[in-house]
Amino acid sequence: MTDTSRNARLSGRIAALALLAFALVYGLFGARIEYAFASDPIGPRGFPVALALVLALLALWYLARPGEAEEWPGRAGLGAALAFLGTSVACLLVFDHAGFVPSMAVLMAVIARLFGAGWITAILGGIGQALLWWLLFGPLLGGNLPKGLLGF
Amino acid sequence: MSFDFLWQGFGVALLPQNLLIGLIGCFLGTMIGALPAIGPINGIALLLPIAYTAGLPPESTLILLAGVYYGAEYGGRISSILLNVPGDAGAVMTALDGYPMARRGEATKALAISGISSFIGGILAVVGMTFLAVPLSWLAIKFGPAEYFVLMVFAFATLGSMVGHEPAKTLIGCVLGLMLTTIGLDATSGAYRFTFEQAELHDGIEFIILVIGLFSISEVLLMLEHQLKGTLRPLAVSGAYPSWADIRFIWWPSVRATVIGFVIGVLPGTGASVASAVSYTTEKRLNDKEGTFGTGDMRGLAAPEAANNAAATGAFVPMLTLGVPGSGTTAVMLGALMLYNIQPGPQLFVEQPKLVGGLIASMYVGNLLLLVMNLPLVQLFARVLLMPNWILIPGITALSILGVYSAYASVMSVLIMFGIGVAGYLLRKLGFDMAPIILGFVLGRVMEVNLRNALALSGGDPGILFASPLAIILWIMAGAIVILPWWLRRRARPTAVPAA
Structure with a gap:
């Protein structure tokens, strides 16, 4: 394996972990959105929480298969x-x-x-x-x- | 229905005085459109009081304003193609294939293709408007929250085309775009989401801040890297125009995009940005067999261009027939009509044939004027790229800052734009595409708000999403756009393939 593809996988994995952490923080904040009333059954928390879950799953997929990335500048x-x-x-x-x-x-x-x-x-x-x-x-x-x- | 209004209209539009006014409008509009953030709304808001005090008759005023509106649609793509700085919301998708063409030295050709497909989209949409304005106005009324939601499902179904060889990255981009739309005041419940008590975030992240950050700031960072490696070479600019074969090549994509754009434009609440995004992904889904979309494919440039001009025309339909503006700019034009004591509505075509006819006829004339005016001008515009980088790149940065600052008058917004730019740079280096982020952002808010409104109306019963014939047609279309390309590929395969 060349250094380039090893570096690419490493940066992909780091990015995947960052996205996972972001999904977690976003989801936690989303679940704690305060509101007085909701006229609909989903409410203001529904979409953010669902999106956080989807992003977390996708980040795990990305972690498993980091794919290609460009060289970082020196x-x-x-x-x-x-x-x-x-x-x-x-x-x-x-x-x-x-x-x-x-x-x-x-x-x-x-x-x-x-x-x-x-x-x-x-x-x-x-x-x-x-x-x-x-x-x-x-x-x-x-x-x-x-x-x-x-x-x- | 008789077309007396149209003949009377051509009589009005072809008066030398009105031709001149139309020409001035088109020219000013092109210039205004070419500058980021200063869009047709600013141009019209600036000119309307002048036209009113100058005592122009209402039809001349409308012709002037329509000229500005159209001109801005043509001009908005110039900076998109040349500099990767989208001039307005409808020009974002144009950058995806237009900018790579310019980097290849085909700036003149890309600008000309954009002008030609804009002309196809504009002129076909005016034909559509001439014949279908009144019957189409029912569509705008029939669209309730459930139908809008299913329309967004259809739009996301076209996203299937974006899923390249790294599907995880495409989907992550789309989710990130959706997440950005949840920032700000939630209209349904009045809750503040992810605003962290910052007043600047109450209205959410504005589209123009997102796209200028993602596209131009990240581009400057990438160019800086190439500069240090010594791989940033001055561009060549070929003066070659597209050939007839090129025009035939973009004809059908433009026509399909026109239909999509026109229908989306007629619907209030969805504008040129949704139209161009959906037509781009539809074309990619249908035609991108060699994976050339996004690397400077003419069809990927022509489709969103035709669509956003068609949407700009479509937006006039509900404005004239119902008094419901389909976009911010048509809202200002509605104000102009009211200034002259003219009440729009289905009767307008009968009561004010000179006005409506004059406006529609001026759209035919205006599109032609713009094409004729734009083709020679592109040679001039393309020369911008021949400037040395130490002039060009500070200029791109200045335009980005001015674009955001003059729209929101807040330094905080500009700083947010830089933050988004850095994130965009990191994502691009990691092999992410920008298009899914844009699509998620454009569609996200409309989708969430309408799903929740629909469910609020039905008391939580999801059956409302399948209740109307229109909704069912849209579900079928969404299914078709997913299945059709797959089925066509199967059929195209030689039958000799064993059925194992």
Whole structure:
């Protein structure tokens, strides 16, 4: 057996266990949904509990036959993905305070850099895109984007 | 029934003034549709006050709004095909085969096919509407909760086509989609389910948040991986249009999808997203013998495109004949009619022949205008892909964020979208398909609510699900879609196979 297919089976099994755990948690929360009255015989708990049972059974099937999966990225890939997601979340958390243009300019520049632009090109491109999208979705289409630091 | 209204209508629609208004509507609609989250509702809501204050007569206003509506249906697939970012709910299934075609360098062809099948769906549905609008309106009344539930059973039966060589993954995807629909306020009992006291979750996960996360954010993560491996190459874009053979190839799938889409569109409460999902899975069930659906099969692109345009037209039927809007956009158009003191209903065709006829005639003209306008434009749109990745991918991210933020004005929604995107990335790496998740999500809520309403009506007696002739017909159709392909395969097999 090759390393690749062994890795694929391992990641499939881990995913199956995660799904099983999720089905359990979802089912427990589903069974404890509070409600005052139900006008129908099934009630708000019926569907979630049934779905949790089905998912649990399917997860066991998946555990037994994990099938194929792609290779996971190495350390560099993980770093790049975290850089993308981290910057996105950080920019979104300050989105309402800093404003659309500054936070998007930073995010666009970081993504451009991740996709191979040089620092200067990335920064100029980021600022350019942020302004372009602001112009299109703000003044032109009448959208309501956060103003923030720059006051527009 | 006489068709005086239609002749009068063409007289109105072909006036130079109204032709120009229709053209403007189609163009604006295409542009509005091409941007994610800004859909026909926004366009119409924006233009309606302008048209009213400009003193346009009601038929011209309706022609303008219908043009925007149609144009948006054509434009909504552009970002779906080119960038894997669905422009609106009806364009999700389009991405499944359209995006792989674009990655292969066939962006122009994919966009043209989408335009042509949209035209087939749109024009055939208008023909259907011309002749069947009044008789069909009874269908919309006959559909009670039990019938809607069985319709959803039928839709899930078409899912059989999705079960590939790893059935567990397909079914898990479908259940995950169903689970997502249980988040939020339960309409039947008023209970909050899985909201964890977060106000943002009270209305549940919005469709557009789910699809933008699943499709475009996970796509950016995948591209990032390819970028590091050095396997992300700039795309080639061939300018080739589809050939006549291609058009013949997509003709029957488009026609079948039109029928499905039109009927689903007529029913209030099920819209373009259900229509395109069901027609896609039906086509896959009937035709996917080589397993090419999902890898850039033209039929998989044409079917949902024809279906969602047909559904968009079908939604007008209950709006005009009953005053019941079949979609959010037709609800806004109903508002437009009322602004002009026009009361829709079965009598509208007799009392306002100029208006109804003008609207229907403008749909014929509008579809033709859109086809003619779209075919040369696709060359221009396809060039978007020639931009370097360091411009294109920040742009995809910006459109995803703006799509969600401008619709819900909440950063929390955008963060949820990113979370869904990460989950989508993990599932895609593990070999899961996105389509079953979407299908489960689209059908889940309609299915649960109607099953429970039906049982509430009957006092818990499941017999109500088989009580009406319509329900029985739907059960038979559901059975047929499961058995038919299997039976056809058996028949196609040479008889020499021993019966052991």
